[in-house]
Amino acid sequence: MSPRVRLWVFLVGAAGFAALFAAACLDLPAFGTVPHPYGVRAVHAALSHHTANVIASVNFDLRAFDTLGEESILFSAVIGTVVLLRQARDEHRKDPEPATVHPPVRRFALLTLPFALLVGLYVIAHGQISPGGGFQGGVVAATALHLLYIAADYRALERVRPLTLYEIGEAAGEAAYVITGLAAVLAGSAFLANVLPFGTLATLSSGGTAMVLNAAVGLEVTSGIVVLLARFLDQAVEIEEPGEGGGSPRDTRDSGGNGDDERERA
Amino acid sequence: MDTARLLPLVVAVPLLGAAVLVATGRRLPRLVSDIVGCAFAAATAATALLVLFRAGHPGPGGYPVEWVGGWQRVGIVLVGDPLGAGLAALVSLLVVAVLVYSWRYFEEPPRRHTGSFPALILVFQAGMCGFALTGDLFNAFVFFELMGVVAYALTGFRVEEPKPLQGALAFGVVNSLGAYVTLLGITLLYARTGELGFAQIGRRLDTEGPDGLVLAAFVLVTTGLLVKAAAVPFHFWLPDAHAVAPTPVCMLLSGVMVELGVYGVARVYWTVFSGPGGLSHPDFTRALLVLGVLTALLGAVMCWQQRHLKRLLAFSTVAHTGLFLIGVAVLTPEGISGTALYVLGHAGVKAALFACAGVLLDRYATVDEHELFGRARELPAVGVLFAVGGLALSGLPPFGSGLGKAAAEEAAGHTAVWLPALYVLVSAVTGGAVLRAGLRIFAGVGRRPRDEEEGGPETTGEEEPETGGRLGRIPMPLLAVPAGLLAASLALGVVPAVASAVGRAGALFTDTGGYRRTVLDGHAEAVPAHVPPHWQLTGILLGLLSAALAITLATLAVRRPVHTGTAALLAPVRRLQSGHIGDYVAWLIAGTALLTALTVPGVR
């Protein structure tokens, strides 16, 4: 379709959508007065399991099955990205070049790095009692590592980032979640049932299996995001397009892998 | 242990398998990772079959119902009603077949990531099984997205070529957008009812009359599911994705994933919206019937026009989805059970046809009907399988697809007398297109087709083979799998126990009150009165008629030159399939408006 026709098709559709959505909104209860039967039940359920952060309780206890799906979405997206951003048959790698960094940037990044990493781990650990949890903290922790890329260069980042380990960590996080669920079945309860002692409300060891599942997600998200970012950075820094000369072709036979193993051995 | 406890395992086991494959994939040789993948898929299939068996022989509480985590009415419920459990079993069995088929596929898996292909397939299996079994609307969205994400990655698997990337991107954008529309609808339902389970939402809705909010929620939730089901005008992503995805992935996409969209529409309507507080039956029937007829006709017309074999099969899936939507639209137990059987038979046949196309692709590096003319004479076995597949697709008795078609068209005939004619026409055209391609490719019958216009609106079938090099000898699994799938499809139509089980499943599926009582109150429900699909004289005759028409169309097409007149007439229709993401998105929004217009008389 020409852009003009396309726009008209959209405008007609959008008019219909807008009318439908507006009609629905006018039938909704006024903002702030929607009834929440499920929400109320969830609060009771969370408190009965001594989980102070009700959202964490919904995610890792009441609706832990949703989170299994959610974690698997991240898991499969990471495998998908690994597959999609592999080194194609006709591409080759070059070694990343050392970069010069302005001293203030370097100082700032190096100062922030341990702090950010700590914040990430703190947010993961306190998922069941304060806002946050495995997903949020995992992203912070994974991003913190990449401050090294800003502080130094890609080679420095690669040294602290053994990708194999992170890939295994990702799979281990996914497996740990499933195995925690299966353990409950073996203990005679339902899949993903909260079979551990609930602990005291608002302490670090409260929440029973919610705590374990939260940690499993934290592990998976931290490792997964590191692997994900590594794939994109490889594309930007290391992998050369077919026909693009220059650099030092490292291993043209290497189809689809990355150079980590070689580097680890070296 | 109670069989219901097994329900979550149908999702958990393949996910565990995927994690194992990813963790160990670097070290494992190819053969071992394939075996591990098959083992986990087979274990899941066994679990699903066990649940299905229990659903067919219910205990005191009716079919298996499991609240995950033991959170009765607070958590997520998984429901093993015969239809849902049956779909999970179908998905799992097809996944096993696909993993066996891809045994010798992909000679060059991504280095040091040998496990990633079977791992992705296992996650795909988990997503589809979860979607089939869940009784919770938001959980359904999560599994909808899970199967989507895996499917986008699998579609773009062959990154060395430009086409798969483009198809995968269109697939990803359109399906994600559809999922978000569904989520808007789910949120509206939550705002009204404060619940997320199908049964709970339905009960709450029925305490009030329908209004604009309920209508909007129905339209929005259904839009996303219809995108997955590739109903017109949400269908554009499907041919682009199916034509380029690796063949084993196509077998799953066409065989079950698209059908799960139809299942979602039917499940959500029957459990949530079919009561007095939802959308009235005539309105639902009108909306879905219009979309179904449009989808069936457009799919058949486009299917006939294709020369790219996988694209041809993809459009035939669009056409058949249209017929499935019609079977759902008539809102009778017979319509559901007939369609369910049709879906089962179609899955085997379509997967077998894709498997044959995959063999051609790997041997000749093309799936173009014109280029392959007569070249596959050396593969008589594949040719026979392909021809049998084409006949089964056209609804030839006694294949399962034939019995399903007969039962569905009989049910549809009660709603509108002309609908059986549509079933016959559409299955004859799609089956005929397959037979025409088969006659040209495997027998070299008729005149060699000429490529008359250069650069016309056409996708030709030049592709890279998916194996390391071109295949010399055809490996055993590449033949055994399609043969097994066709045999299974035949068995579905011949074994009477299948038809009676499907009939029972359809009756339980359409019993809204029974579903809600079984899920929420744990009451066993008697199976409502129903007629299971069975061979009737009219059905057999119409099936034979479709097959005869398909053969006639195919023979005429290869004997006579192409009618440039009809091709020119249909050119505007073909140009709609532009490959442009912006076009597809515009059509999606227009489709939402169309669905609104079709259902809006429902607001009183």
Place this chain on the structure above:
Amino acid sequence: MTVLPYLVAGWIFLIGVYGLVTSRDLIHAVGCLAVTQSSTYVLLLAVGYRNGGTAPVFADAPTDSRVVDPVVQALALTDIVVGATVTALLLALVVQLRKRHGTVDPDALSELKG
């Protein structure tokens, strides 16, 4: 306006779709898809709000305090994770597409037609 927060969600959705339809750059299109998705966050959180409610975390609040709906917040979290991963996957496809086609303009992609 007591329904304004809901209507805002619809507006964000349509703006995102407009961007997708008129996009001349696939990276921009993926961004627009993320915009469309943010409409679902807005709607979820708007639906979950209760007048005078506080965050549903009882670490240092009395257990009988009035809180906003925790369920929609958990759903929004799931939704965000889904959105981030889909964006990553689509961007990976665009990166490869740019290499194979040399363009990210959807008008210039013409491999699949008819």
